Amino acid sequence: MSQPIEPIVRRKLSDQVFDRLERLITSGELRPGDEMPSERVLMERFGVGRPAIREAMQSLASMGLVVISHGERAKVLELTARSLFRQVDLTAKIMLSQSADSLEHLKSARIFFERGMAREAAAKANAQDIEDLQRILEEQHGFLGHADEFIAADMQFHTRIAQISGNPLYVAVSEAMLAWLKQYHTEMLIWTGKEKFTLVEHKEILDSIAEHDVEGAEASVLRHLERSRALYSK
Known part of the structure; x- marks a missing residue:
């Protein structure tokens, strides 16, 4: 043979x-x-x-x-964790642009991830963390009617929650997913009142974290992201 x-x-x-x-x-x-x-x-x-x-x-x-x-x-x-995700940034955006299923998968992954981040934040947040989140929320309120600034503050709020974990990989994942989703967050500020819902929901998340209410923080994030996931569309 x-x-x-x-x-x-x-x-x-x-x-x-x-x-x-x-x-x-x-x-x-x-x-x-x-x-x-x-x-x-x-x-x-x-x-x-x-x-x-x-x-x-x-x-x-x-x-x-x-x-x-x-x-x-x-x-x-x-x-760094951040530079690692930047290497796949363009590839991820191309994948999302070519497949509606990929966008839905990303939205689901973000909800799963942020529920965990909210629990971590509620368990670990200190006075400085709460102060930073409160400042970001106040700045976001001041950006009502200014789409780019409002969305930037929105991203900052969620990334700051991830930072409370103390894990740079979590922060990098948060930044990457938010950046990939940003281009699909097109209609949010055109519909009257949607941005006000966001502010109310962010306040609920912040209150739960400040009270170290782990279950409440997760539930607040889940309500917020399930409500807003329809705003990300191709």
Whole structure:
């Protein structure tokens, strides 16, 4: 019986250079803030031409591992939860634009997520957290009739709740989902009174968090997001 064919895959030089450069970063040999070696040094080190180095460097930049500035050497970036989600930002928006089901799934995921965030906030909130949420709510009230500012304050309110958890991943998830939903929040301020419902519901959420009422905070967020989910439409 003959052995199956196992073809040898020829990889692009730039892909091989990318692997080497990525290893320099993941191993800790190059740390956040460090400059990458010059193109000439890398060409000599790996025995390849300038195009392979530049293509590999662009791949690193597109993944958020380095930043490239004109006239300067590329620098290694510090990876954070926020930068991680920014790498999939465009892809997520394209996916949402192509599928109504994806938008519905995102709305459901947000409700599931924010119920947990409300419970965390009610359990952990301190006086400064409550003061910050109250300030944001007052600012949002002042933005009645100004759609962009009102929605920005809305996003800030929900993200500040996530911050109470103390977990940067939760904050990054909150920011990402709100940013992805924002482009579909088109009609909210055109319909008379809808923004006032939002303010009342935010006040109910805030009151429950201030009272450390875990069940009440979750219920308030659920009512708020179930009511407002219809406002996000394609």
